[in-house]
Amino acid sequence: MSTVREEKKKTTKKAILQAAIRLFGKNGYKNTTIEQLAKEAGIGKGTVYGYFNTKSEILYAFCEDEMEYIHQQLAGKSNQDDPILEQVLTFFMAEFHYITKNPGFGRLFMQEMIFPKPNFQQGQQDKAVQNYLAMIIPIITRAQERGELRAELDPLDICGHFYALYLILVHSCYAKMTPYDQAETTLRRLFTQVIEGLQTHQTSRSKV
Amino acid sequence: MSTVREEKKKTTKKAILQAAIRLFGKNGYKNTTIEQLAKEAGIGKGTVYGYFNTKSEILYAFCEDEMEYIHQQLAGKSNQDDPILEQVLTFFMAEFHYITKNPGFGRLFMQEMIFPKPNFQQGQQDKAVQNYLAMIIPIITRAQERGELRAELDPLDICGHFYALYLILVHSCYAKMTPYDQAETTLRRLFTQVIEGLQTHQTSRSKV
DNA sequence: AAGAAAAAATGACCGCGGTCGAAATTTCTC
C-alpha cells in the first residue's frame, strides 16, 4: 500500500524535471541554481537532494528525456534497407546536431555520459544505454542478415565501433580540430574506413 | 629586458605545479583546495589565478607532465617491427593502466581532455595532442610502409580509429560494463576488428 | 483513533572555487 507517498514522490520528481526543462532551457545549466530549481518546483532546496544526488544528475536526466525525443523522431524516418553506412550516419548526425546545438550544455552531458561518477544512479545510466542499443542494434543485425556486415561479429562490438568514432568526432569538434560544417563529411569518411578495414587487401574498393 | 619579472613568473608557475604534484598526489584532487595549493607554493590564493584560470586547468597541466613521463618510459620499449596491433596495444594499455590507477583522477582528466572547456588554454591542449601524435604517428606510417596498413589512408585518421576504441574501452570500464581485468582482451579484439574491417569480404582472415 | 515509528521536507549552514579592488612591486621616463 502506502500509495500516497509514492504518488507524491513521482509528482515531485516530475516537478523538478519540469523546472529543469524550463530553467535550463531558458537560462542554461550554469546560470540555474539549485535554489531556483527548487523554488520553481515548489519545494525546498534540501528536498531536491532527496531525488537527485548532484546537480549534474539533474542535467543528465534532462538530457536523457531530450535524447529519447530525438530518437523517437528519428525512428520513423530511416529507411530499413538503406546501406548500413547511411543509416548509422543519419542516426549519429541527428545526435551530433542536438549535442552541439548548445555547446556548453552538450559538453557537460557528454562528460557525465561517457565518464560517469562511480556512484551514479546505476538505473538511470543503464536505462539510457538500453534505449540507445534498442535503436541501433536492430539496424546492425539487419545489415548482418543482408550480408553487408560480418555476421560472426558481436553486434555490440560493431555498435561500439560506430559509437567510438562518433565520440571522436564530438571530441575533435570541441577541441576545434574539426569545424562543425565538416562534421558529416568526416564521420562518413571514418565510418567508411572502419567498414572497409584499415589493413591492405585485394578486394576491389568502392571508390578512390 | 625586464627579465626579473619573467624569471619570477616562471618560478612561481613551477612552484604551483610542484605543489600540485605533492598535494594532488598525497590527498587527491578533490581534497586539495586552492588555498592549500597556494600556501604550499608560498603565494596568496588570488595569485594562483594569475597562472591558471581554473582548478581543473592545474589538474590538466599536472596530468600532462605525468603523461609525458609515461610516454618517455614507453619510447624505448616497443619493438619497431612488431605487428601494428601489438604496438598500438602496448601503447594504449600503458595509458589505460595509468588512467585507471586512480579512477577519480583519471575521470576528471579524461573529462577535461576529451571535452575541454572552450576557453581552455589553447597552447596547452595543442601541446598535449602534438606529444601524442609524435608517439603514435611514426608507428602507423611505418606499418603503412611495411604494407600492413592501407597506405592511401591519412595516418591521422588511422590514429583516430585506435584512439576512438581506446576511449570506448575507458568509457565501458568507468560505466562498469567491462571489468578491468578484461580490458586488454577487449581492446585487442576491437583493434583486430577495425584492422580487418566490419564488412564481409573474401580475403582469408588470419583466424576464426 | 491515538500514539509510536518511519520517512521526507526544510532552510540555516559550511566549504570551496573564483572575483575584485586595494596594496605592493617592478619597470619606465626624464
Next chain:
DNA sequence: GAGAAATTTCGACCGCGGTCATTTTTTCTT
C-alpha cells in the same frame, strides 16, 4: 634617483553546491 605608470600580489568577499539537525508528514500498530 624620484615619481609616474604598469604589472602583479593578495586575501576579504561572494555565490552556489551540497550537508545536516530539526520539524513536518505519512504510515504502522494496537
